[in-house]
Amino acid sequence: MVFDYSLDFQNINFRQHPELYCVGKGEQGVLLVEPYKSEILPYWRFKTPDIARESSEKIYQMFLAYLEQDDFVGADMARKFLQMGYTR
Numbered sequence: 001m002v003f004d005y006s007l008d009f010q011n012i013n014f015r016q017h018p019e020l021y022c023v024g025k026g027e028q029g030v031l032l033v034e035p036y037k038s039e040i041l042p043y044w045r046f047k048t049p050d051i052a053r054e055s056s057e058k059i060y061q062m063f064l065a066y067l068e069q070d071d072f073v074g075a076d077m078a079r080k081f082l083q084m085g086y087t088r
Helices: 036-043 049-068 072-087
Strands: none
Touching (some): 036 072
16 A cells, blocks of 8 residues: 555544555654654664663553554554664
8 A cells, every 4th residue: 555645644633533544665654643653753762772672662562552452553653663763
């Protein structure tokens, strides 16, 4: 599925409108999709291996919490942050 960059990301709450979310490829949309970007981004750190480990553990816990809430968009966004951190 192609990620739709034409959406009004400034005004869409994807928790309220998950039907508008497209998975896309890789890390597409990771810094656009709200409220998840604002929930996850404060924990995304990778300056040192220890900081990255702590960050990834926190974001993985968020991933699991999103799954428990049946929040596919949140889980996918957490996955994208983890993937993005791994590539850094």
